[in-house]
Amino acid sequence: MPSLNDSTRGRLLFGGDYNPEQWPQEIWSEDVALMKAAGVNSVTLGVFSWSKLEPRPGARDFGWLDRLMDLMETTGIGVVLATPTASPPPWMGARHPETLPRDEDGRTVWWGSRQQFCPSSPVYRTYAAALTEDLALRYGGHPALRMWHINNEYCTHCWCDETGRHFRRWLRARHGSLDALNESWGTAFWSQRYDSWEEIIPPRRAQYMRNPGQVLDFRRFTSDALLECYTAERDIVRRHTPHTPVTSNFMPLWSGQDAWRWAEEEDVVSVDIYPDPRDEHGGQYNAMIGDMTRSQAGGPWVLMEQAAGPVNWRGVNHPKPRGLNRLWSLQSVAHGADAICYFQWRQSRQGAEKFHSGMLNHAGEQGRIFQEIKRIGADLALLGPYVAGGRVRDEVAVLHDWDSWWADQQDGRLSSCLDYAEIVRAWHRALWESNLPTGFARPGHDLSAYRMVVVPHLY
Structure with missing residues (x-):
């Protein structure tokens, strides 16, 4: 490469x-x-x-x-x-x-x-x-x-x-079957069960909170x-x-x-x-x-x-x-x-x-x-x-996960006063002000090289 x-x-x-x-x-x-x-x-x-x-x-x-x-x-x-x-x-x-x-x-x-x-x-x-x-x-x-x-x-x-058609293809590849999708999305709640793929649309404006x-x-x-x-x-x-x-x-x-x-x-x-x-x-x-x-x-x-x-x-x-x-x-x-x-x-x-x-x-x-x-x-x-081409050796890792961020932005959460990005930034600021060389990692990364791992707000 x-x-x-x-x-x-x-x-x-x-x-x-x-x-x-x-x-x-x-x-x-x-x-x-x-x-x-x-x-x-x-x-x-x-x-x-x-x-x-x-x-x-x-x-x-x-x-x-x-x-x-x-x-x-x-x-x-x-x-x-x-x-x-x-x-x-x-x-x-x-x-x-x-x-x-x-x-x-x-x-x-x-x-x-x-x-x-x-x-x-x-x-x-x-x-x-x-x-x-x-x-x-x-x-x-x-x-x-x-x-x-x-x-x-x-x-x-x-x-x-067209996005809806693409979304359904993506969902088929991710979940494999409608039963698996219904289970994953918890569609038993509010009578949201899907009986065919064609019933699924992008999450457009709805009457109340949408399925998370x-x-x-x-x-x-x-x-x-x-x-x-x-x-x-x-x-x-x-x-x-x-x-x-x-x-x-x-x-x-x-x-x-x-x-x-x-x-x-x-x-x-x-x-x-x-x-x-x-x-x-x-x-x-x-x-x-x-x-x-x-x-x-x-x-x-x-x-x-x-x-x-x-x-x-x-x-x-x-x-x-x-x-x-x-x-x-x-x-x-x-x-x-x-x-x-x-x-x-x-x-x-x-x-x-x-x-x-x-x-x-x-x-x-x-x-x-x-x-x-x-x-x-x-x-x-x-x-x-x-x-040029040098490497920075990090001692601390902050875990940062887009799935957690996306889930945290949804309606129906415990507190709208919490802002995922601001929490991540606040933790990094504390480490930066302490002069600790800091990197980022996501859940699943090999964390063995770090002296400390900070987990600000996983969903």
Whole structure:
């Protein structure tokens, strides 16, 4: 299996998402010159470029990406090439409304944002596979390619009829028989016994509390359905580039994906971390996500996204005080990260995230943010030969289990005052403040290497 070390070659990767299709081409050469000045050695291309690459069904526009891949190669900047399947073009929803997700009330989630796809849709999967195939064919042998980035922040949910059919197939494989399912879900309660598979639907809005076994299995199924989308694209690029590592970025401590299962399918485990700079425990949160991701990876990991300054999606978006970006970046390295990356390189001038900072923000190269980025790039270049590929030895393990988390979120529990994620975070904070090297494990892991195991809240 290819690893992150195969791509880094003893360096720490430094860079971020680069979305040059938002800018005229005369900006590209300026971008590359500033990247080199900042010590950038890696960029992620194509994350949200589906409508640019496939402007209409079956059409392909690769010329602009050809020029970018060649430009990166000539300047010595490696490319993490993304499949753009997180954001289908408007033409897909307009021509194939069955690809659009539906919420628990049966309402359609329309295009106009991102992640507007049903993970179970055969039509969506067919288009996604076709574009992934063509990207792998065209760029699999390109010398700038360092890693594949599949989709982005898998987080969509769907309760449509196609999802229902997929859910029933998943339930057959899990339970084997209706009798076993009825026993597992306790359907004798409230007269919920199922007499045929076709009677089972996703847990949509109901009159009162829904069956907890059904809801829990649907959470498991949704994580697995998204994982199927990932592995389908991963297998395509692996077939063309078996020695190039593949990743997909997790959202930090997000309940929708069983990250333990997902990590087993990734060559490189990566995550996006956005601590609130006004949070007095922001450093501990940053450390916790690093510890959790390192544990899922079993070694070095990638910080795929962070903010160089303010984000745009909090109620009030505070800038990072001077030096905090550097502190949290180096902290991630200390917790095992072999790549420090950002969303994004150049701050957008339009769109929903135009107020989200970039490595190069609107103040330009003389601005404080870019000057700090240059210093971080220099730090990482010095540290790389000494720490890249290193291992962190944990003395304590915190048990963290997605099944317990999902079950704890349901209605009808003992106390709605308990928050699973906050309990896990509080235990990690106590260990972090005690300077105890801490990792995470799930029930069933070999725990013999740890001096102490903390079990915060198993269901």
